[in-house]
Amino acid sequence: MLQQQQTRTNSRGEAYVIGPTGAPLTLKDLPPADTGRWVIRRKAEVVAAVRGGLLTLDEACDRYSLTNEEFLAWQKSIDRHGLAGLRTTRLQQYR
Numbered sequence: 463m464l465q466q467q468q469t470r471t472n473s474r475g476e477a478y479v480i481g482p483t484g485a486p487l488t489l490k491d492l493p494p495a496d497t498g499r500w501v502i503r504r505k506a507e508v509v510a511a512v513r514g515g516l517l518t519l520d521e522a523c524d525r526y527s528l529t530n531e532e533f534l535a536w537q538k539s540i541d542r543h544g545l546a547g548l549r550t551t552r553l554q555q556y557r
Contacts, residue, residue: 469515479514482506482545489516495525502548505536512537 481487539547
């Protein structure tokens with residue numbers, strides 16, 4: 463189960479968290495607001511940003527036109543099944 467991350471600051475003063483790939487993730491590294499194709503990595507980056515405090519749940523939902531339920535479903539899938547739980551092609555397998 464992933465836990466709440468702590469926001470850190472890099473040498474340029476930008477807040478960041480560790481993303482799903484293990485690399486630092488800042489606000490400018492997040493997917494664009496008009497993202498139409500949600501691959502596993504992008505979903506996981508948004509979840510990591512919210513958990514790390516870069517965005518609030520409401521900010522993430524507004525920015526990406528998500529419902530709270532959709533975001534919480536991503537978070538629950540990661541907690542239960544890891545990144546593989548975010549696959550849409552195997553959705554039935556993880557329910």
